Amino acid sequence: MGGSPAGAVSQALDRFKALLSREEYAQLLAELERPLPQALRINPLKINPAEAIQAWAERYHWTLKPVYYEPAGWQVESSPGPISQTIEHRLGFYYIQDAASMLPATLFDLDPARQPLILDMAASPGGKTTHLASRSGDQGLIIANDASLSRLPALRIVLKNWSAYHTAITHYPGEILGDWLPEKFDCVLLDAPCSMQGLRSTESHPMRSITDNEKLGLAQRQGRLLQSAFKAVRPGGQVVYSTCTLTPEEDEAVLDALLAHFPGLAEVEDISRHFPQPVPALTSDGGSRQFDPSVTRAARLWPHRLGTSGFFAALIRKQGSLDLPRAPFDQKAKPASRTTTALTSSQQAELLSRLSQAYGFDFFQQVEQDGLVLARGPAIHHTVPIYAQPSSFETHFPGLRVQSLGLLFGEETPDGFVLSHEWATRFGQHFNAGRYLIADDQIPAWISGEDLPGLSLPASPETRIVIVTDAPGRNLGRGKIQRDRLRNLLPKNSL
Numbered sequence: 001m002g003g004s005p006a007g008a009v010s011q012a013l014d015r016f017k018a019l020l021s022r023e024e025y026a027q028l029l030a031e032l033e034r035p036l037p038q039a040l041r042i043n044p045l046k047i048n049p050a051e052a053i054q055a056w057a058e059r060y061h062w063t064l065k066p067v068y069y070e071p072a073g074w075q076v077e078s079s080p081g082p083i084s085q086t087i088e089h090r091l092g093f094y095y096i097q098d099a100a101s102m103l104p105a106t107l108f109d110l111d112p113a114r115q116p117l118i119l120d121m122a123a124s125p126g127g128k129t130t131h132l133a134s135r136s137g138d139q140g141l142i143i144a145n146d147a148s149l150s151r152l153p154a155l156r157i158v159l160k161n162w163s164a165y166h167t168a169i170t171h172y173p174g175e176i177l178g179d180w181l182p183e184k185f186d187c188v189l190l191d192a193p194c195s196m197q198g199l200r201s202t203e204s205h206p207m208r209s210i211t212d213n214e215k216l217g218l219a220q221r222q223g224r225l226l227q228s229a230f231k232a233v234r235p236g237g238q239v240v241y242s243t244c245t246l247t248p249e250e251d252e253a254v255l256d257a258l259l260a261h262f263p264g265l266a267e268v269e270d271i272s273r274h275f276p277q278p279v280p281a282l283t284s285d286g287g288s289r290q291f292d293p294s295v296t297r298a299a300r301l302w303p304h305r306l307g308t309s310g311f312f313a314a315l316i317r318k319q320g321s322l323d324l325p326r327a328p329f330d331q332k333a334k335p336a337s338r339t340t341t342a343l344t345s346s347q348q349a350e351l352l353s354r355l356s357q358a359y360g361f362d363f364f365q366q367v368e369q370d371g372l373v374l375a376r377g378p379a380i381h382h383t384v385p386i387y388a389q390p391s392s393f394e395t396h397f398p399g400l401r402v403q404s405l406g407l408l409f410g411e412e413t414p415d416g417f418v419l420s421h422e423w424a425t426r427f428g429q430h431f432n433a434g435r436y437l438i439a440d441d442q443i444p445a446w447i448s449g450e451d452l453p454g455l456s457l458p459a460s461p462e463t464r465i466v467i468v469t470d471a472p473g474r475n476l477g478r479g480k481i482q483r484d485r486l487r488n489l490l491p492k493n494s495l
């Protein structure tokens with residue numbers, strides 16, 4: 001029994017019983033009998049969330065409940081079909097994420113106009129990175145870091161689908177980033193690796209039993225990571241510490257240890273305004289250990305409190321400088337960065353003006369106003385990728401090796417320039433040309449990935465790639481006009 005997810009839940013419940021009043025424990029048990037509603041968060045970089053949710057609820061017959069603290073977040077209480085199987089999900093118009101996981105990014109005071117520098121220290125697969133990109137209006141810069149090489153591909157796919165370009169992916173143990181980049185960031189998110197004792201076992205996150213030794217090892221690592229996060233944030237900046245576990249050793253105790261380590265410098269902020277009812281953290285671990293009284297300002301989301309998975313989050317403000325020296329980057333053991341070479345300004349201007357004409361959209365202004373530079377990557381089979389990269393990266397992080405920087409803009413192919421899926425899904429709705437309307441009865445075939453036959457349209461190299469739309473004007477992804485058909489360029493990897 002102990003090895004199954006259900007066994008793990010009942011073992012954790014035995015432990016947690018002592019942390020709740022009898023009444024609350026009964027509420028928790030009742031809550032766990034109810035299915036956890038799926039939830040989604042809308043991508044404001046691609047669509048207006050308020051308008052989109054109404055249209056989707058009607059189209060897909062969803063019953064919705066707002067996520068209290070996130071205006072672009074919705075719990076889907078009922079849906080005739082899986083919410084993962086829509087074209088909008090496939091094209092990154094929304095991300096499926098448990099409502100509790102939407103909490104950490106909402107806690108930061110983020111002002112896009114101030115171009116915030118953000119570190120997401122343990123980022124993969126990137127759900128919260130996409131949320132940070134939304135909240136910062138894809139301005140400033142997000143370093144999305146993860147120590148696990150095998151988890152970087154997932155992070156890449158999620159960021160690509162969100163179409164945020166002010167991002168860089170790095171692959172370092174988070175523990176060293178505070179020494180390498182002391183007092184650099186306005187905001188640091190540490191969504192820590194944890195034992196996942198959140199009491200809601202799902203297919204993608206099955207709960208398993210853990211030993212005391214594992215818990216101790218995790219807590220020690222969390223402590224080191226949180227100290228590193230605190231070093232990396234600038235004086236006056238904010239750190240969010242979050243876990244999807246309810247074990248006090250990994251939650252309140254880690255926060256309490258940080259406060260003890262940096263007395264007077266680390267302050268837990270009051271976040272109660274984010275919740276419809278109090279969700280205070282614990283005052284003690286249920287045994288002899290009492291925590292600093294300010295620890296209770298953190299949020300402990302028992303599942304019955306807001307109808308989510310179990311979750312913990314704290315917002316910490318850095319009240320002064322630690323006066324740390326900056327340790328030099330030691331990147332010898334890391335694989336080299338992907339090398340890119342910036343286009344000359346006339347090459348960039350020429351490409352942008354060709355595309356602006358082809359699509360009736362001011363690519364020039366978009367690239368300029370967002371401080372992007374176009375850069376060529378290494379050719380793969382006669383195809384040269386062109387990336388849109390934030391020019392601020394070099395200013396703030398010279399010499400830091402990255403796994404990737406910015407967003408694919410398009411590809412130079414022997415057949416002409418192919419605008420990327422990432423840009424087409426982010427901006428295609430605003431194109432005044434290069435759109436191709438398909439009939440209602442063609443939509444199911446298109447969405448299932450089929451080519452549409454029967455075309456005989458002339459097309460210049462730049463207008464061969466079109467944004468496919470339907471009568472209501474939805475962006476249905478890219479197609480390629482060929483002599484006898486419209487080739488389907490919908491991504492294959494996310495359905």
Ligand SMILES: C[S@@+](CC[C@H](N)C(=O)[O-])C[C@H]1O[C@@H](n2cnc3c(N)ncnc32)[C@H](O)[C@@H]1O
Nearest residue numbers: 122123124125126127128147148173174191193
């Ligand atoms: C809870 S998950 C992060 C989930 C992610 N924030 C999201 O919302 O999609 C924790 C991540 O920490 C990474 N990790 C584990 N140890 C780490 C370390 N020492 N430094 C940085 N990342 C680490 C794991 O590979 C894992 O991807």
